[in-house]
Amino acid sequence: MSESISEQTFDSSEFRRALGAFVTGVTVVTAVQPDGSPRGFTANSFTSVSLDPPLILVCIAKTASSHGVFAATDYFAVSVLAEDQKPVSGVFASRSPDKFAQVAWRARTTGAPVIDGASAGFDCSTYQVVDAGDHIILIGRVVDFFHSNASPLGYCRGAYVNFSLSQEALAATGARTQVGAILEHRDGLLLLETKDGLQLPSGIKLEPETDAGSLRGVLRKLGLSAHLDFIFAVFESGSGPSASVHVYYRGRVGSSAAAMMDRTIRIVPLPQIPWDELCDDAVRAMLQRYVRERSEDAFGIYVGDSEAGTVQTLAQSR
Numbered sequence: 001m002s003e004s005i006s007e008q009t010f011d012s013s014e015f016r017r018a019l020g021a022f023v024t025g026v027t028v029v030t031a032v033q034p035d036g037s038p039r040g041f042t043a044n045s046f047t048s049v050s051l052d053p054p055l056i057l058v059c060i061a062k063t064a065s066s067h068g069v070f071a072a073t074d075y076f077a078v079s080v081l082a083e084d085q086k087p088v089s090g091v092f093a094s095r096s097p098d099k100f101a102q103v104a105w106r107a108r109t110t111g112a113p114v115i116d117g118a119s120a121g122f123d124c125s126t127y128q129v130v131d132a133g134d135h136i137i138l139i140g141r142v143v144d145f146f147h148s149n150a151s152p153l154g155y156c157r158g159a160y161v162n163f164s165l166s167q168e169a170l171a172a173t174g175a176r177t178q179v180g181a182i183l184e185h186r187d188g189l190l191l192l193e194t195k196d197g198l199q200l201p202s203g204i205k206l207e208p209e210t211d212a213g214s215l216r217g218v219l220r221k222l223g224l225s226a227h228l229d230f231i232f233a234v235f236e237s238g239s240g241p242s243a244s245v246h247v248y249y250r251g252r253v254g255s256s257a258a259a260m261m262d263r264t265i266r267i268v269p270l271p272q273i274p275w276d277e278l279c280d281d282a283v284r285a286m287l288q289r290y291v292r293e294r295s296e297d298a299f300g301i302y303v304g305d306s307e308a309g310t311v312q313t314l315a316q317s318r
Ligand SMILES: Cc1cc2nc3c(=O)[nH]c(=O)nc-3n(C[C@H](O)[C@H](O)[C@H](O)COP(=O)(O)O)c2cc1C
Pocket: 026, 040, 041, 042, 043, 044, 045, 046, 059, 060, 061, 064, 065, 066, 067, 089, 092, 093, 094, 095, 155
């Protein structure tokens, strides 16, 4: 590298702003101090590193008061926060002396605290500590992990991001809503037989499960346990008083034997969806995009109306 390139300086707040365009999750990194008390801080620098051996990393500022503890620890844990855990992120981003008194947590394999309700958790032994400018890179070898159905909390440009749709925001549109799900079971798509043709499972709102009119209620009645991962499409149909907003999640479904006996349920391999049996044109177009993107493994969020819209790519799964 030439000297003029390597010695270039730039505005550090602009540099931070540019880095903030990278969307991350939010984690709490924890360890047990030599006196036996727990220590932890909020970090979005968490990254997966290697599958074999299983390695992750997190970067810790040398200005963090817990920096010395993490530089010397033999074990630590990383809890990936769920979207209802913004207050937990706030507690661990503070210098509060009693962070662990303010949240529910438990020790798992290594003894390092893992936050209750997290989307995922990784118990690690310290693999390597790398000095890197004003941070250290703490690389951990994962010795135990878990993950749950809880939707993860996102972080971008200095603000928290929710990946699931706020039900309050939906209610505020005033339009009738239909909340449905594109659910895969092994290699097939779940469709329901109705007198009008094939449909995706849907309800007038997402929750609660006890409401037979909600999507969760419909799935429960069918004996299906669904993991709704992300919103796949949002579109409007109709206008004036008949306007409605359609929200479709994508996810996976486990099932009981009873559910698979239900004659209204059809599991259809993606390349063999009987398109002309689908009763809704907008749903057919959405599913055609789903099948296309599923084969490319690049999902986007669709925002628009039932005729026109834009696709914003959300993620490339690894
Ligand atoms: C969303 C978010 C992400 C953060 N990520 C990091 C990080 O990756 N590394 C870091 O050292 N500090 C990070 N911080 C700041 C620390 O959480 C903060 O400095 C905290 O006070 C450190 O705790 P301590 O002083 O008890 O060590 C982050 C804060 C927030 C709100």
